[in-house]
Amino acid sequence: MNDAFSVNGRIVCVTGASSGIGRFLASAFVQAGARVVGVARRKDQLDSWTVEAGRSSGQAASVVGDLSVPDSVEDIASDVKEKFGDPEILINTAGVNPRASADDLTPEIWRRTLDLNLSTPFFLARCFVPSMQEKKWGRILNIASLQSCRAMANGMAYGASKGGVVQLTRAMAEAWSRDGVTCNALGPGFFPTELTEKVYADGALAKRLAEQTCIGRNGELPDLAGPAIFLASPASDYVTGQVLYVDGGFTAK
Numbered sequence: 001m002n003d004a005f006s007v008n009g010r011i012v013c014v015t016g017a018s019s020g021i022g023r024f025l026a027s028a029f030v031q032a033g034a035r036v037v038g039v040a041r042r043k044d045q046l047d048s049w050t051v052e053a054g055r056s057s058g059q060a061a062s063v064v065g066d067l068s069v070p071d072s073v074e075d076i077a078s079d080v081k082e083k084f085g086d087p088e089i090l091i092n093t094a095g096v097n098p099r100a101s102a103d104d105l106t107p108e109i110w111r112r113t114l115d116l117n118l119s120t121p122f123f124l125a126r127c128f129v130p131s132m133q134e135k136k137w138g139r140i141l142n143i144a145s146l147q148s149c150r151a152m153a154n155g156m157a158y159g160a161s162k163g164g165v166v167q168l169t170r171a172m173a174e175a176w177s178r179d180g181v182t183c184n185a186l187g188p189g190f191f192p193t194e195l196t197e198k199v200y201a202d203g204a205l206a207k208r209l210a211e212q213t214c215i216g217r218n219g220e221l222p223d224l225a226g227p228a229i230f231l232a233s234p235a236s237d238y239v240t241g242q243v244l245y246v247d248g249g250f251t252a253k
């Protein structure tokens with residue numbers, strides 16, 4: 001049974017590994033014995049992550065790149081493959097929430113948000129899927145959001161991108177699961193990261209959000225480790241095209 005949840009020795013690519021959820025998940029997979037390549041723009045943050053994560057049983061390496069530029073995605077994928085070989089697990093965590101009001105949202109903000117949050121998860125996956133298909137095994141894990149199914153203030157571009165991520169996840173599952181490549185999404189509730197600094201800076205708002213959950217608190221990063229390892233391991237062989245909300249029951253109410 002233990003092997004069912006093993007990612008030991010797997011080659012993993014985690015985007016957004018320089019901070020927050022991506023950094024936490026990248027470290028969790030290294031701790032579980034995987035070889036992990038983290039991707040993001042900030043080299044100093046990636047370097048500190050590789051040092052921190054490298055003390056664990058697996059291995060850590062990084063690639064610096066801007067995933068909001070569609071023309072760069074293939075080059076970044078090539079750099080990732082050079083580290084440990086072709087990834088067997090891709091975790092698409094990089095994301096932004098511009099929090100622009102409907103009036104302030106410009107075409108440029110809209111385009112960058114949709115490119116990074118929605119387009120890149122597909123185009124990056126497409127770079128890695130052929131070798132997963134050859135091995136008859138692969139995992140793609142996207143990151144959805146409460147805003148995949150709920151409207152929130154100033155969430156026009158972010159909500160559109162995260163709603164799209166859910167349908168992209170189903171479409172990827174439809175296209176690739178017969179070849180052993182499953183695709184699912186994690187839907188985090190509220191977790192303390194750079195992305196949610198403004199939410200947590202408003203104590204009353206953070207409290208209201210915690211009260212909206214069934215469990216009665218907001219998320220802590222370790223809450224995401226088990227669900228991510230499950231969706232990335234043989235334990236989830238027959239699970240594909242699904243969103244697993246890790247939100248303390250926020251969306252159940």
Ligand SMILES: NC(=O)c1ccc[n+]([C@@H]2O[C@H](COP(=O)([O-])OP(=O)(O)OC[C@H]3O[C@@H](n4cnc5c(N)ncnc54)[C@H](OP(=O)(O)O)[C@@H]3O)[C@@H](O)[C@H]2O)c1
Pocket residue numbers: 015016017018019020021022023039040041042043045065066067068069092093094095096097116143144145146187188189190191192193194195196
């Ligand atoms: N925190 C939450 O409560 C929550 C809830 C639901 C969903 N999510 C989702 O979880 C994911 C991670 O968010 P987070 O909360 O961990 O936020 P975060 O701490 O701000 O991390 C975002 C990550 O994305 C990377 N990134 C941003 N723009 C990029 C670009 N153009 N190219 C490459 N990498 C880029 C950042 O690295 P660099 O700045 O170094 O490039 C960083 O590593 C996002 O998809 C977010 O929508 C978060």
